[in-house]
Amino acid sequence: MVQLPRPSRVATRLSWYTRRLSVMSSQEVLWRSAGIGRERLPRRDLASVSDSALLDMGAGGWSTALDAFRSCTGRPVLLDRSRATAVAETAPAGVAALLAAAEQVLAGRVTYFGYPTAMLTTPVQWNHDPIADVRWPMVASSKLDHRSTAADPKWIWELNRLQHLPWLAQAWLFTGREHFAELAMEHLDSWITQNPVGRGIAWRGGFEAGVRAVSVLTAVQGVRDSPALTLPRFERIVRMLAASADRCWRNRSRFSSANNHLVGELAGLAVISMLLPELRRAAQWERDAVEALRLEASRQILPDGAGAEQAVGYQLFTAELLLVVAALIRSRGDTPPTEIVGAINRSADFLASVVGESDPPPRYGDDDEGFALRLGAEPVRTIRDHLGIVSAFTGNERAERTGHATLTGAWLQQIPPSAAERRAGSAAGVTHDNLYAPSGGLVVLRSEGRRLTMDIGPLGYLSIAAHGHADALSVTLSMDGHELIGDPGTASYYGHPEWRLVHRGTRVHPTATVDGENQSVIGGPFLWTRHARVHHHSVDLGRGIVDARHDGYTRLSSPVSHRRWLVAPPDQRSALVVDVIDGEGEHEMQTSWPLHPSLEASAESRGHLVSRNGTPVLRIASSGTARTYIAHVRGDSDTHLGWWSERLEARSPSWLLSASCRGTVPLAMATVLLPAQAQHTLEIDDLDIRLVGQQVIVGWQEGRRRRRVVIDRLIPGAVHET
Secondary structure: OEEOOOOOHHHHHHHHHHHHHHHOOHHHHHHHHHHHHHHHOOOOOOOOOOHHHHEOOOOOHHHHHHHHHHHOOOOOOOOOHHHHHHHHHHOHHHHHHHHHHHHHHHOOEEOOOOOOOEEOOOOOOOOEEOOOOEEOOOOEHHHOOOOOOOOOHHHHHHHHOOOOHHHHHHHHHHHOOHHHHHHHHHHHHHHHHHOOOOEOHHHOOHHHHHHHHHHHHHHHHHOOOOOOOOHHHHHHHHHHHHHHHHHHHHOOOOHHHOOHHHHHHHHHHHHHHHHOOOEOOHHHHHHHHHHHHHHHHHHHEOOOOOEOOOOHHHHHHHHHHHHHHHHHHHHOOOOOOHHHHHHHHHHHHHHHHHHOOOOOOOOOOOOOOOOOOOOOOOOOOOHHHHHHHHHHHHOOHHHHHHOOOOHHHHHHOOOOOOOOOOOOOOOOOOOOOOEEEOOOOEEEEEEOOEEEEEEOOOOOOOOOOOOOOOOOOOEEEEEOOEEEEOOOOOOOOOOOHHHHHHHOOOOOOOOEEEOOEOOOEEEEOOEEEEOOOEEEEEEEOOOOEEEEEEOHHHHOOOOEEEEEEEEOOOOOOOEEEEEEEEEOOEEEEEEEEEEOOOOEEEEOOOEEEEEEOOEEEEEEEEEEOOOEEEEEEEOOOOOOOOEEOOOOOOOEEOEEEEEEEEEEOOEEEEEEEEEOOOOOOOOEEEEEEEEEOOEEEEEEEEOOEEEEEEEEOOOOOOEEEO
16 A cells, blocks of 8 residues: 655645746735645634534533434425435436445445546545555645645545435435435544544545535435434534534635635535534624625626636536525525526526537536535536536526436425526526627537537636636537537546646647647646637627637747637538638647547548548548648557547547648638538538638638638628638
């Protein structure tokens, strides 16, 4: 077994500040510096203070507190026996899957991300990673450097989030079999014993404490009538959760770190304060948490419904954290803040518009498969799962039409909304087949089974843009519900650093790369030190035209800007993508087209023919104003190009197609994407692109028809077919 070293706290902090300093404001530098001093000061731990300092309940003591918890006096309810009966009737398939998952936990088997199933010991060793056979040291959590270790901290964090406990609690409610409740309490016993507050990887930051608290309290409330919830256990759990609440607020993410982590910390604080109102600080904690969540809902879910982090996975996670808090407020008989419900609804409207009735989910930015509350047994939360959950909670009609029923949604349907809540804060302008989300920077163009998207949004959220990818001006294509050209996914966080480096970069995304460089500058696994900025010249949904550029390559010694036009008229099968770099010097421009792993590709003189199971589905043709080279790669273990990742820490080979040319700028390339349709041929011939003054002229033969597109670079959106 590998024993992780005990790293120097000072060295770790200095290394962190070195990487982060360039993107931190002076206020953040002062705050973080002061935080180092605060951590050295002795602080009263709420896990060990006197009853009178912890509780606000008169002379009742712990017995009275447990009685009130069991009767749910003065607090909201999510899981209980009567609701379980209704859920079992409405969602029998979800209940069956849940019981199977709970049985796996009973057997000691857990599976996280793309890693193999692991066997847990009895009692569980909460700081041992059996996948890497590494034991995390039991030192002050602030001294642990999780970024440079022999094991993947994501795996051990996932175990220590205790998100399997709600499975066990529900299994007890559905079956009445006591061993489910007893195992949940035994796991909590051993977890609290092995993880003293503030020590070990499980307490690394307030975020883990917040997300864990949501699951722990949900599960404990679910088994509140079980003999397994004894008075001594209840006291230990409440003390641990009080310390968690303190850390959620005191160590909350601020400044450049105030992304989904802050929402997780605030949600954990809100859940603790609402379900444990006996805590002396509960009322103030709830006020602070809910007020902060109102603000974050408006910041992290943008006015058009897109997620501020430019990462679909984190948009789902953030919206569901908000939803958990809103559900508890409603369950208590109060009305959730309109800002929170409005953010949930407009996020759902946006997502429903992107996936439509049958389109595949969008994939951009990071995705770590996070669950706000894991009630169902599904291994990942899909967008359609999420939309079904939102529909169950808010009655969102677009979410209902495009979402899937889940066990989580069945539980939320037991807490129906008031008439005033339904559709509160819904986003405007997202009910059409086509979509332009100007805040999030996503354009969706549809026509006869075809969906094209173009990313004209920022790199990510806040100065570090932690979960964004260098994918500005990316164009994806799906046809008849099948993904053809897409985003290759996240691949890894910590387990395979070389995968992460490539999958965040520009080369693997469906955009253009200049001189082999990323559009934005990587400063660390979750840090960008220079952001490519995108300018929207024109978006014309009716004509199917997008015109945008970014400045990511103006940092080169011979600076250039990259401008891309997407021309996809709704009455045409093909889509034209035109890329122009302009500025100074001689450069190489390369376009990339990552294919879904179900597809095969064969090279042609001007591009590639793409097939699925031997049937052609797409032809790609490219031409540049300089000599153009066609290339492809699949599953290369040296460059890590040609891979597709559906799950974190897993990948499969897929074709990455490309075309490149080199010359003195201005330099231009044209790509025609022709998806297959019934009774139509996939013929593209004689593709040519010319620069004539400020005009870009593209011509090609499509079947029997000669097409010619003229673009005026001086006029935004000036695209005409002659």
